Amino acid sequence: MIIKKLLRSSSLAAAALMLMMPAGWGLSPTQTSAAASAPAPCGSGDHGLLQQEQKQHMEEGADPLHFTDIQFLNGSTGRAAGTGFMIGTSDAGCHWQEIYTGKWNFAQIKFTDNVNGWAIATLPSHQTTHLLKTVDGGSHWKPVYTANLPFNRLEALGKNTVYGYTQNGAYRTENGGNSWVKIPTPANTRYATFRDKNNGYVLVIVPGSGYKVLGTADGGHSWSTKLNVKFDSPYPAGGQIYSKNNQVWALFYGGSGMSQVSYSLYGSTDQGVHWKRVIAQSTAGGGPAPGSGAAVVNQGPAQPGGHPGNMQLISKETAFLSGGSPAGGMVSVGVTYNGGKTWKNVKPSIHGYDSRISFTDGKTGWLVVTSATKSSIYATHDGGASWNRKFAFKEALNP
Structure with missing residues (x-):
């Protein structure tokens, strides 16, 4: 043996x-x-x-x-x-x-x-x-040593530089995990992402009101509001944030039910100065999508009522979003090549209910x-x- x-x-x-x-x-x-x-x-x-x-x-x-x-x-x-x-x-x-x-x-x-x-x-x-x-x-x-911090997600920027994220906190190591530094984040943070030591974004829930996206340019010592999204719920479910180069994308969850999920996806191509509501998916089981105003499309990839997967940001204006629909038994992707001005949900062609993507350019993934x-x-x-x-x-x- x-x-x-x-x-x-x-x-x-x-x-x-x-x-x-x-x-x-x-x-x-x-x-x-x-x-x-x-x-x-x-x-x-x-x-x-x-x-x-x-x-x-x-x-x-x-x-x-x-x-x-x-x-x-x-x-x-x-x-x-x-x-x-x-x-x-x-x-x-x-x-x-x-x-x-x-x-x-x-x-x-x-x-x-x-x-x-x-x-x-x-x-x-x-x-x-x-x-x-x-x-x-x-x-x-x-x-790797984490000081018993329950990391549920990571971002690795180099051989020894890693960001570890808990449900409501962000931490950084620059020595391969031998020690960790807590990054100051606002109260009620539910998702964070950093693209370098200074610049990062967080998604914050505002109970009874909705969501906020805040950004920092000094490693979390100060934060400024980049986006407010209204959502009438005592306990918003949270969401995801992705950033690369000048792009920032924020996904906000609504409700869920009957194997359906409601959510909104907002995109920015100038580091959060201006935003566009790209996807606003309201469903019978999940209710209205967070936010207000017109969206580019009213459904995300994978229908009916599909849930979002992960995103991939490519170059300055290209972004992909994966999606899966347990109700429909299909997975697919959505894509924009112009920073969210237009959005195309590729017709589902693969049977399944959950997916993750990895794209290396605007066509290959x-x-x-x-x-x-x-x-x-x-x-x-x-x-x-x-x-x-x-x-x-x-x-x-x-x-």
Whole structure:
């Protein structure tokens, strides 16, 4: 048994090492030329990976393996993680390798380069979150000191610089987690994001009134109001904020019910000086969308009543939003290429109820989707208008 574990660990480390190598590494010019002229077929099944882990899950009556996050560093190299595993590709998803199998159930992954990465993860049957770090591409993970802070989300800006977020607080480390500094945030903060040491934004709930977005340019020592959004609820549910370069996007939740979610999405292309209400999705089950005034569209991606997933901000005016509809059994994306002046919800074409996206430019992206019976990875090269499946676990009901 010990020998098998050592062999297993060695093979995963080798897979992570191969993922770090550029295409064609170690091949002679003749071999490289031959490989380029006759590429291997691009698969779409499970690639023969994680079959033993899936079988064990099924025998124990556990939920099937499923993906929880995906990240591509460029147009060819990426990783997808889930419940006790991580896989990787160095050829845009044509072929995949097992990078990690073990006890950690990943909730979020963030690699700053092809070697150094961070993750939020839990242990089986436990709700406590842990901050993890890898320095070998993901084959091994070690818990990072957090002073018992319950981080549920992270942003990694560099090998040693990480922001950890709790439900109502923000913290920063610049020494790889050896120590943490609490960032001053306003009362009732429910979501925060920082793009560097000085500049950041928070979403604040105002009980009985709605929401506010505030910004700081001095690391949280002072805050100014950027946006007020009215919502008549004694306890607003919260939302999300994303920022990159000059873009800031804020998503505000309304109510939910009957597998439907109400929400509004606001966008800014000048660091929060001016805003546009881009999506205002009111539903029968969730009630009115937060905010007021005309919106560009009255529905988000994935219908009916779909819930928003994560966003990806590209360049100065391009933004993607993933969405999933449990009621409709579909996932899809919405996109703007002009900072929210127009918005297109791409017609749903993938069965599922939850998804996360990773785009590297305005056209090329990947999506992990979970359905009742299968978890898969898809790729697009036309901004989501069409998707090709690159990996799929065998259906749990028909293994």
